[in-house]
Amino acid sequence: MTDAAPPDASEATPASPAPHAEVHPFQAEVAELLHLMVHSVYSETDVFLRELISNASDACDRLRYEAIARPELLADDPDLKIRITPDKAAGTLTVADNGVGMDRQELIDNLGTIARSGTRAFIARLAEAKDGGGLIGQFGVGFYAAFMVADRIEVTSRRAGADEAFVWRSTGSAGFEVEPAGAHAAALPRGTEIVLHLKEDARKYLEPWEIERVVHAYSDHIQFPIMLAVPAGKADGDEADEAKAGDEKAGEPRQINTASAVWQRSKSELKPEDYTQAYRSICGAFDEPAVTLHYRAEGRQSYAVLLFVPSSSMFDLYDPARKSHLKLYVRRVYITDDASLLPSWLRFVRGVVDSEDLPLNLSREMLQNNPQVAAMRKAITGKVLSELESVASKDADRFATVWETFGAVIKEGLYEEPDRREQILGLARFTSTRGERRTLAQYVAELRENQTEIYYLAGEDLDRLKANPKLEAAKARGIEVLLLTDPVDALWTSLRLDFQGKGFKSLSQGEVDFSLVPLAEEARAEAEKAAETAVDEASVIAAVKLALGDRVSDVKASQRLTDSAACLVAGGFGPDRELERLLAKQNRSSGTRPVLELNMRHALVGAVARESGAGHAHEAADLAMLLFEQAQILDGELPDDPAAFAMRLNRLVTRGLAAH
Ligand SMILES: Nc1ncnc2c1ncn2[C@@H]1O[C@H](COP(=O)(O)OP(=O)(O)OP(=O)(O)O)[C@@H](O)[C@H]1O
Numbered sequence: 001m002t003d004a005a006p007p008d009a010s011e012a013t014p015a016s017p018a019p020h021a022e023v024h025p026f027q028a029e030v031a032e033l034l035h036l037m038v039h040s041v042y043s044e045t046d047v048f049l050r051e052l053i054s055n056a057s058d059a060c061d062r063l064r065y066e067a068i069a070r071p072e073l074l075a076d077d078p079d080l081k082i083r084i085t086p087d088k089a090a091g092t093l094t095v096a097d098n099g100v101g102m103d104r105q106e107l108i109d110n111l112g113t114i115a116r117s118g119t120r121a122f123i124a125r126l127a128e129a130k131d132g133g134g135l136i137g138q139f140g141v142g143f144y145a146a147f148m149v150a151d152r153i154e155v156t157s158r159r160a161g162a163d164e165a166f167v168w169r170s171t172g173s174a175g176f177e178v179e180p181a182g183a184h185a186a187a188l189p190r191g192t193e194i195v196l197h198l199k200e201d202a203r204k205y206l207e208p209w210e211i212e213r214v215v216h217a218y219s220d221h222i223q224f225p226i227m228l229a230v231p232a233g234k235a236d237g238d239e240a241d242e243a244k245a246g247d248e249k250a251g252e253p254r255q256i257n258t259a260s261a262v263w264q265r266s267k268s269e270l271k272p273e274d275y276t277q278a279y280r281s282i283c284g285a286f287d288e289p290a291v292t293l294h295y296r297a298e299g300r301q302s303y304a305v306l307l308f309v310p311s312s313s314m315f316d317l318y319d320p321a322r323k324s325h326l327k328l329y330v331r332r333v334y335i336t337d338d339a340s341l342l343p344s345w346l347r348f349v350r351g352v353v354d355s356e357d358l359p360l361n362l363s364r365e366m367l368q369n370n371p372q373v374a375a376m377r378k379a380i381t382g383k384v385l386s387e388l389e390s391v392a393s394k395d396a397d398r399f400a401t402v403w404e405t406f407g408a409v410i411k412e413g414l415y416e417e418p419d420r421r422e423q424i425l426g427l428a429r430f431t432s433t434r435g436e437r438r439t440l441a442q443y444v445a446e447l448r449e450n451q452t453e454i455y456y457l458a459g460e461d462l463d464r465l466k467a468n469p470k471l472e473a474a475k476a477r478g479i480e481v482l483l484l485t486d487p488v489d490a491l492w493t494s495l496r497l498d499f500q501g502k503g504f505k506s507l508s509q510g511e512v513d514f515s516l517v518p519l520a521e522e523a524r525a526e527a528e529k530a531a532e533t534a535v536d537e538a539s540v541i542a543a544v545k546l547a548l549g550d551r552v553s554d555v556k557a558s559q560r561l562t563d564s565a566a567c568l569v570a571g572g573f574g575p576d577r578e579l580e581r582l583l584a585k586q587n588r589s590s591g592t593r594p595v596l597e598l599n600m601r602h603a604l605v606g607a608v609a610r611e612s613g614a615g616h617a618h619e620a621a622d623l624a625m626l627l628f629e630q631a632q633i634l635d636g637e638l639p640d641d642p643a644a645f646a647m648r649l650n651r652l653v654t655r656g657l658a659a660h
Helices: 028-038 047-069 104-110 119-128 133-139 142-148 182-187 200-206 208-219 239-244 272-283 371-394 396-410 418-427 440-445 462-466 469-476 487-495 521-532 537-551 577-585 603-613 617-634 642-658
Strands: 022-025 082-087 092-097 150-158 166-170 175-180 191-198 226-228 289-297 303-310 325-330 333-336 350-355 430-432 435-438 453-458 481-484 502-506 554-557 566-569 595-598
Touching (some): 028 119, 028 142, 047 082, 047 191, 047 333, 082 200, 104 166, 142 150, 150 182, 175 182, 200 208, 208 226, 208 272, 272 350, 289 371, 303 371, 371 396, 371 418, 396 418, 396 487, 430 440, 435 440, 453 469, 453 577, 469 521, 487 577, 537 554, 537 595, 603 617
Parallel strands (some): 082 226, 325 350
Antiparallel strands (some): 022 175, 150 191, 430 435
16 A cells, blocks of 8 residues: 655645545455456446435434543534435535544555455355346445446545544546645545446436435435435426426525334334335335334343344355344434344344433444343344244245345354353244245144154255255155255254154164154055165175275164165264365364165165175175265265266176176
8 A cells, every 4th residue: 555645745735636645455355346346237326326415324323322431523514414415517416424534544444345255255256146246235335325426536535623624535446646735625524425437328317306215215224314405506407307396496405305213103003014114224225025024122231223124145155254234323412333132143134223221322232231221132032033923823925035045153052152052943944855935833843643752964066965865764654855955054953952752863873763653554565675685794794894994983784775775874973974074174073984784675685795705805895885986976975986986886887888
């Protein structure tokens, strides 16, 4: 970063290209993002205004918070507001606020870098997208969105309480310049003024009704007044414009948003559209909320809550650093969005909690350990869960969408919050061998005769799970098996939980004994037929063990298989196969070796018996290895030595063909 301000920089004139301004490059991600935005045509450009207004509102919020400790910051201009000024003659749109402002270093840091997680992934998707407007809205590129509509931007800012103001300028290419604001500084006693030199095709944003439309759609519930100011004498006199703008009078700023703390209003006053709008303006979202929860807690503590579950996912949902982003207000003053008002497994929930009781001057750090906050967190978590339960019972489809989008995150609660386990298991929806969206209550209600456990199989891919031979014996007995494909499933299932007294049991771990559960009719006939062809178990097992050595911890006759020849399972005590795979990926493998189970009625297993009985040790070993390797492949793994596997297979097939 170039950081050499010449001593006379303060004398530079801000309006002309400044020879003495400091020039700074953008952080690489920002440069790339700007390049994509400047060189592509995105149709949903409205987001830029929402982002600038939201930044302005944050700046007002932050000043109000700082003024708790230093009231003098607010004293000479206590009415926080946002002003939008379209100037047709100059082709500029100005968004200004009298909030906290930025000093020189903040201008450089905040408007030169982007520190959000998921930025790389987002840029890659944006580069591929045909029209990235929606993506930009979802991700929230913030201030930089302004370069969708402007080819030059000047930001003048004065930090509250500071003597100096600075100007930041950029055309959105490689970098930006920063210098003292010079003469223009006098016009800005506090806060930030952003002047957008609009591109030709974005001049519609100079029309008052266009600005109002966007503000109504996305920013109506911003708490501070948004004033629209049409400069006197600057309106271009277009008759049609004037007619459309109604009684727009140049020169007199007028408020164009409701500016109410919507969460403080009573439920009966608000319509679904109001909630959608509040969701969009508070949470910076574009979609509809899937669930809205609005209530006021009274009693030991009193606070208003307005929460939303989005209907679509977010970029950083699985970022370990992502916390819940509820905004905490105290008596309408924004305090922080980092007060951990919900546990991390509800981190997709957005909205506002406004407390009447918390002290305003509590530092953000102290909030973390505050017992009142802890009590609120517990109560709000309970409310969110009961709201989800109520949606699940009243509107199964809507709940299914919520679960599909966020279920994997909610399931983290199973190990993070033991007290909520029963409730979370009650909400959980599963894909099973009996269908989709199955609940555990349904599973337990439809247990087969003598079935005492809830069976599951975990893996990465649903289709591969469905085809997994470990399901065969369960299928033959009509036993339902949950098919778990979220990485988190490998973790919570290792906790040995139960639901309504029934434990969870993996089909790829330890012994399974289905013998007490009666076979389905057609399976019974097949089993009887197969029993006649069964081989001498002990000799097959001995031959296979000899061939595989310490690749496996044991070789057993399988209760799980009916059609396939072999499968690999975890021993009874180590981690389940899927958990072991997950740990191995993180280099934390437990080092336990699997058990190979053989279907004693399968022809290939019979062949091992024959070859080893005839003294053909090589052939028996080849077949044993093949059984082991196919079991690996069926679990989605590669054989340890793929080349040797291919050669072995070729050898056996060629010999088989020759014997014809
Ligand atoms: N009007 C403003 N007044 C004061 N600071 C501002 C203003 N606009 C932007 N900033 C500062 O610049 C930073 C970057 O803004 P930007 O819009 O890029 O991202 P953000 O607001 O932090 O993130 P997001 O848009 O995802 O909420 C802000 O966090 C804030 O510190």
